Amino acid sequence: MQANVSNKIVPLTIIKGAGHEHIPIPDGExxxxxxxxxxxxxxxxxxxxxxxxxxxxxxxxxxYGSYDYEETKYVLSGQIDVTDEAxxxxxxxxxxxxxxxxxxxxx
Incomplete structure (x- = not known):
């Protein structure tokens, strides 16, 4: 076992009802x-x-976005083009x- 992993079992965190289907987009955005x-x-x-x-x-x-943090995105539906500026x-x-x-x- 890794040194920084606890020997005790840690409970899960469950969030019920999260969804993307009905998120409104503000006018002009x-x-x-x-x-x-x-x-x-x-x-x-x-x-x-x-x-x-x-x-x-x-x-x-x-x-356009600049990232000063780690982020992942998963495409649920549709399609998008992302240009890697690097x-x-x-x-x-x-x-x-x-x-x-x-x-x-x-x-």
């Missing part, structure tokens, strides 16, 4: 972040939190695809 849930890491040597939520995007102006490669993501945004990423 093409994206919104909603239904966030955040929990503190159970590691003894960490003050970090794990946060999850839904990011809904509809056709509209291109949005490589210039545009990735076409569809339902079932994951994207990982590392600290320092721009997309």
């Amino acid at each position: 093409c994206a919104i972040i909603a239904d966030f849930h955040s929990i503190k890491s159970q590691r003894n040597d960490s003050d970090h939190y794990l946060t999850t939520g839904f990011y809904k995007v509809v056709p509209g102006p291109t949005r 490589t210039g490669i545009t990735h076409h993501l569809v339902a079932g695809d994951w994207a990982f945004f590392h600290v320092g990423s721009k997309a």
